[in-house]
Structure formats: structure tokens, C-alpha cells
Amino acid sequence: MLSDFIKHTLHLLLLSSALLMAGQFNAHAAGVVKLDRIVAVVDQTVITEQELESRIATVTAQLKKQGTELPEESILRKQILERLISDTLQIQYAAQIGLKVDDNQLDKTIERIAEQNQLSLTEFSEALAKDGISMRKFRADIRNEITIARLREREVDGRVNVSESEIDNYLTSQASRNENQDEFEISHILIRTPEEGATEDIQKAKAKVDKAVNELKSGTSFAKVSASFSDAPNALEGGNLGWKSGAQMPALFLDALKNMQSGEISPVLRSPNGFHILKLTNKRGGNSPLVIQQTHARHILIKLSEVMSDNEAKQKMDVIKERLDNNEKFEALARQYSEDSTASNGGDLGWVNPGDTVPQFEKAMNDLKDNQISQPVRSQFGWHIIQVIERRSQDMSKESARMKARQEIRGRKADEAYQDWIRELRDRAYVELRLEDKF
Numbered sequence: 145m146l147s148d149f150i151k152h153t154l155h156l157l158l159l160s161s162a163l164l165m166a167g168q169f170n171a172h173a174a175g176v177v178k179l180d181r182i183v184a185v186v187d188q189t190v191i192t193e194q195e196l197e198s199r200i201a202t203v204t205a206q207l208k209k210q211g212t213e214l215p216e217e218s219i220l221r222k223q224i225l226e227r228l229i230s231d232t233l234q235i236q237y238a239a240q241i242g243l244k245v246d247d248n249q250l251d252k253t254i255e256r257i258a259e260q261n262q263l264s265l266t267e268f269s270e271a272l273a274k275d276g277i278s279m280r281k282f283r284a285d286i287r288n289e290i291t292i293a294r295l296r297e298r299e300v301d302g303r304v305n306v307s308e309s310e311i312d313n314y315l316t317s318q319a320s321r322n323e324n325q326d327e328f329e330i331s332h333i334l335i336r337t338p339e340e341g342a343t344e345d346i347q348k349a350k351a352k353v354d355k356a357v358n359e360l361k362s363g364t365s366f367a368k369v370s371a372s373f374s375d376a377p378n379a380l381e382g383g384n385l386g387w388k389s390g391a392q393m394p395a396l397f398l399d400a401l402k403n404m405q406s407g408e409i410s411p412v413l414r415s416p417n418g419f420h421i422l423k424l425t426n427k428r429g430g431n432s433p434l435v436i437q438q439t440h441a442r443h444i445l446i447k448l449s450e451v452m453s454d455n456e457a458k459q460k461m462d463v464i465k466e467r468l469d470n471n472e473k474f475e476a477l478a479r480q481y482s483e484d485s486t487a488s489n490g491g492d493l494g495w496v497n498p499g500d501t502v503p504q505f506e507k508a509m510n511d512l513k514d515n516q517i518s519q520p521v522r523s524q525f526g527w528h529i530i531q532v533i534e535r536r537s538q539d540m541s542k543e544s545a546r547m548k549a550r551q552e553i554r555g556r557k558a559d560e561a562y563q564d565w566i567r568e569l570r571d572r573a574y575v576e577l578r579l580e581d582k583f
Contacts, residue, residue, distance in 0.1 A: 180192045180193055180194045181193045181578075182578055183196050183225060183577075183578050184225060184228070184229055184575065184576065184577050184578060185574070185575070185576040185578070186229055186232045186233060186236070186573060186574075186575055187233075187236060187573050187574050187575075188236075189232055189236060191225070191228050191229065191232060195228065196221065196224065196225055196228065198281075199224050199227075199228060200220065200221060200224050201276070202277075203220070203224055203380055204220070205275070207371070207380065210381075210382075212365075212367045212368065212371070212381075212382050213364070213365045213367060213368035213371075214368070214371070215368055215371040215372035216372065219371070219372045219373075220371065220380075223371065223379060223380055224380070225577070227380075229570070229575060230566055230570070231288060231292060233566075233569050233570060233573055234291075234292045234295055234566075234569070235288055235291060235292070237295065237569060238291050238292075238294075238295045243291060243294060243295055243298065244291075245287050245290045245291050245294070249290070250283060250286060250287050250290070253286060253290060254268075254282075254283065254286060257286075296562055299565060300558055300561045300562045300565050301554075301558045301562075303561075304554055304557045304558045304561060306550050306553045306554050306557070310553055311546055311549045311550055311553065314549045314552075314553055315545060315546070315549055326389065326390045326402070326427065326428075327387050327388065327389050327390070327427070327428050328387070328388055328389075328390070328393070328401050328424060328426070328427050329386065329387050329388075329424070329425040329426040329427070330385050330388060330397075330401065330422055330423060330424055330425060331366055331367070331370065331382060331383040331384045331385060331422070331423040331425065332370075332374075332376060332378075332383045332385050332420065332421070332422055332423075333356060333366075333369060333370050333373060333374040333376070333379075333383050333420065333421040333422075334374050334375050334376040334417065334418055334419070334420055335349050335352050335353040335356065335373065335374070335375060335418050335419040335420075336349070336375040336417060336418040337349045337417070337418040337419070349418060349419060350419070352373060353373075353412055353419040353421070355373070356369050356372075356373040356374075356421065357412060357421070359372070359373075360409055360421070366382065366383065366409065366423045367382030367383070367384075368382075370382050370383035375418070377563070383423075387428075389548065389552065390402075392552035392555070392556065394415070396413055396415055396420075397413070397420070397422060400413055400422060401422060401424055401427075404422075404424045405424070406424055406425060406426050406427060407423075407424070407425070408423070408424055409421060409422070409423045409424075410422040410423070410424075435537050435538065435539050436497060436498060436537070436538060437498065437535060437536075437537055437538075438495040438496060438497055438535065438536050438537075438538045439495070439496045439509055439510075439532055439534075439535050440493075440494065440495050440496070440532070440533040440534045440535070440536075441493050441496055441509055441530055441531065441532050441533060442474060442475070442478065442486070442490060442491040442492045442493055442530075442531050442533065443478070443482070443484065443486070443491050443493060443505075443528045443529060443530045443531070444461075444464060444474075444477060444478045444481055444482040444484075444491050444528065444529045445482050445483050445484040445491075445525060445526055445527070445528050446460055446461050446481070446482075446483060446526050446527045447483045447525060447526040448525075448526045448527075454522075457526055457527045458520060458522075458527055460481075460527075461520040461527040461529060462520060464477055464481055464529060465517075465519065465520060465529055468517055468529065474490070474491065474517065474531050475490025475491065475492070476490070478490045478491030479491075483526070491531075495536075495538070496509070502523050502524060502525070504521060504522065504523040504524075505521060505523050505528060505530065508521040508528075508530055509530050509532060512530065512531075512532040513532065514532055514533070514534055514535065515531070515532065515533065516531070516532060517529060517530070517531045518530040518531070
């Protein structure tokens with residue numbers, strides 16, 4: 145009897161819930177409130193429809209602001225849900241390994257964002273509110289972004305190594321084709337296929353890429369087709385990859401692009417990762433030598449610490465400056481007082497390139513004439529006195545080429561490793577999609 149009662153009670157609860165969701169419960173109520181629902185289960189976490197709708201609203205606003213055509217609503221929802229799943233998996237993993245972003249760093253990041261928009265924190269908060277975004281939600285989103293960036297650096301980027309022999313081979317290969325200086329502004333659509341995909345999977349991918357091609361031929365913008373069909377991480381950004389040198393791209397892409405004109409779209413390209421479509425937005429050569437102004441300088445540094453206050457450090461530096469003004473040797477005082485690693489060399493920094501030092505230091509250094517000594521200069525490291533010894537113009541083309549090669553090889557390897565890591569993360573997780581569920 146008790147069992148029948150429980151069954152009857154459960155039946156009534158389920159019926160009541162169903163009627164409420166259908167808007168038929170409590171006919172005398174003033175209105176019906178739509179309940180939230182789960183659109184995906186990701187391990188022990190759920191993604192709700194409200195979370196999805198909030199992200200859709202944000203992405204839609206960004207795409208409209210950029211002038212990008214929006215894909216169909218159903219496609220946009222699936223794309224954004226996939227991104228939410230990826231983000232959720234990474235946030236979960238970060239929590240498991242104890243990776244956290246403290247409030248102090250979060251506050252500083254938001255302050256910088258406000259400054260970049262030339263707004264005070266109060267004005268920035270008001271601007272967010274006008275766009276329907278609460279500061280609490282914005283803080284949570286920024287915290288997640290920082291967490292994911294740190295996680296990628298820890299799990300992927302920090303483990304990517306580029307050897308000198310890789311750089312040599314890279315430069316030799318590009319020099320032999322005389323294409324290492326060419327740069328291309330491109331966008332990319334990727335229709336991914338499994339590494340060991342069955343014939344049926346490949347046929348589905350081929351049908352999808354054929355549909356994308358037909359959309360492009362019918363005049364649909366590349367950005368919209370990317371948002372609708374591409375499996376690349378930047379699909380919703382129109383597939384834009386920005387400027388890439390010929391050396392930075394796979395030979396498959398470069399061979400297609402070198403015969404294309406600006407504005408043209410490539411035929412479908414096939415690689416082990418899947419099918420690719422490229423759009424060449426612009427092209428430029430980079431054969432001019434890279435000549436930069438270098439400064440040979442030296443400095444004395446007094447660091448700030450718990451036992452050395454800002455005021456005490458400044459007073460100490462004023463005394464040193466007075467001794468320099470009385471013709472005491474700079475290098476001797478640097479060896480005696482400087483707390484920088486260059487002290488043993490008389491404070492000699494060697495040849496300094498633009499951007500090598502912090503902005504306050506660089507500005508003060510650039511304002512000096514040869515052999516001139518600065519007044520005490522404050523930076524994040526403490527108090528400096530700087531002397532410019534000499535300046536020169538230096539052709540840094542070879543050094544720059546190696547640096548760019550290292551960055552490009554590292555970037556390509558890191559991107560590939562990151563996508564592989566995300567796929568492994570998802571393969572290990574339990575993910576249940578409920579986007580198509582109907583009440």
C-alpha cells in the first residue's frame with residue numbers, strides 16, 4: 145500500500161512539473177515563469193540554458209559590432225555550446241590541479257581593461273550595465289579566461305621546445321623557396337576528420353565541406369560560412385588568422401596561397417586533420433632590412449624591499465648622483481652600490497634594443513645624449529641612474545629572422561598541441577548533450 149502511495153505521489157509531482165513547464169499550471173496565476181533547463185552535462189557540472197543564452201547574447205553582440213554576418217541560430221547555438229563545454233572541461237581540470245586566480249590579480253586585470261577603455265572602474269561598471277552585463281558576471285568571465293590561459297601555458301605552451309636545428313632547417317627550407325619574407329593575411333575554414341576516421345565519417349565531412357563551398361559560391365561571406373561550418377577554434381571570429389609569414393604556414397597552405405590574388409578563396413585542401421578552405425585577404429613582401437637604433441647604456445639600481453622604503457632608496461640614490469656630479473667614476477659606484485646583476489660589470493647593460501627595458505627606463509634613456517647621466521628614475525624594480533655611452537643603427541635582419549622563426553615554430557607547435565590536449569580532455573570526460581531536448 146505504501147509503495148502505491150509513493151508511486152501516486154511521484155506521478156502527481158511529475159505531472160505538476162510538466163504542467164508548470166507547459167504554462168498550464170495554476171490557471172489563476174498572473175503569469176508563467178520559464179524555468180531554466182540543462183543543455184549539457186560535463187562530468188559533474190551542468191551547463192544551463194541561461195548560461196548558453198547569456199554567452200550567445202555576448203557573442204552575437206561582438207559579431208554584430210565587427211560587422212560579421214551571423215550564422216543560423218541553431219548552428220550558432222551548437223558552436224557556442226561546444227565552446228562552453230571546452231571551457232568547462234578546462235576550468236574543472238584547473239580546479240583539480242589547484243590552479244587558481246587570486247582576487248588581487250583579477251582586480252589588477254580589470255583595472256587595466258578599464259584603463260584601456262579610458263574609463264574609471266565606476267564608469268566601466270556603468271558601461272557594462274548598459275550592455276546588460278553585471279560586474280559580478282564580468283569578473284567571473286575574466287577569472288575563467290585568465291585560468292584557461294594559465295592552464296594552457298602550464299599544460300601545453302610551457303612544454304613546447306624549439307631547438308636551434310629546427311630554426312636552421314626552417315630558415316634553410318624557406319630560403320630555398322625564397323618565400324620566407326612573404327606575408328599573407330588569411331582566413332581559414334576547417335572541417336575536421338578523425339585521424340583514423342571511417343569511410344562514413346570522411347563522407348560526412350566531405351558533404352559538409354561541399355555545402356560550405358556552395359555557400360561561398362552563392363555569395364555568402366567567408367566569415368558567416370566559417371561561423372556556420374568551421375571546426376576551428378576561431379570559427380565564430382570568421383576564421384581570421386591575421387598576418388602569417390610563408391614560413392609560419394604548412395607547405396600545403398603556402399603552395400595554394402602563392403598563386404592566389406587578394407580576395408580569392410582557395411579550392412578545398414586536404415590534410416591529415418581534415419578539409420581546409422583559405423581566403424587570402426592581403427599579401428605583402430618583407431625584403432627590407434630591419435635596422436633598429438641600439439643604445440649602449442649602464443645603470444645603477446637600488447631595489448625596494450621590506451627594509452628599503454621608496455623614500456630611503458631615493459635618498460640613497462640622490463647621494464650617489466651627487467658623487468657622480470663630482471666626477472666619481474660611474475662604473476666604480478655601480479660595483480659598490482648597484483643591486484642589479486650587472487654590478488660586477490660596472491652596471492654595463494650592453495647594447496639595448498627598443499622594448500628590452502621597462503617603459504620608464506626606456507623613456508629616460510632615450511632622452512639622454514651620449515655620455516649624459518640621468519637624474520634618479522623610478523621603475524617597478526626600484527630607483528635607477530642611467531648613463532648612455534653611445535648609440536648605433538644596427539641591421540637586425542638575421543637576428544629578427546631567427547626570433548620570428550622561433551616564435552612561429554613555437555606558435556604552430558603549441559596550437560597543434562593545445563588542440564590535441566583539448567580533444568584528449570574531452571575524450572576522457574563524460575559529456576551528454578541535451579540541446580535538442582524538448583519539454
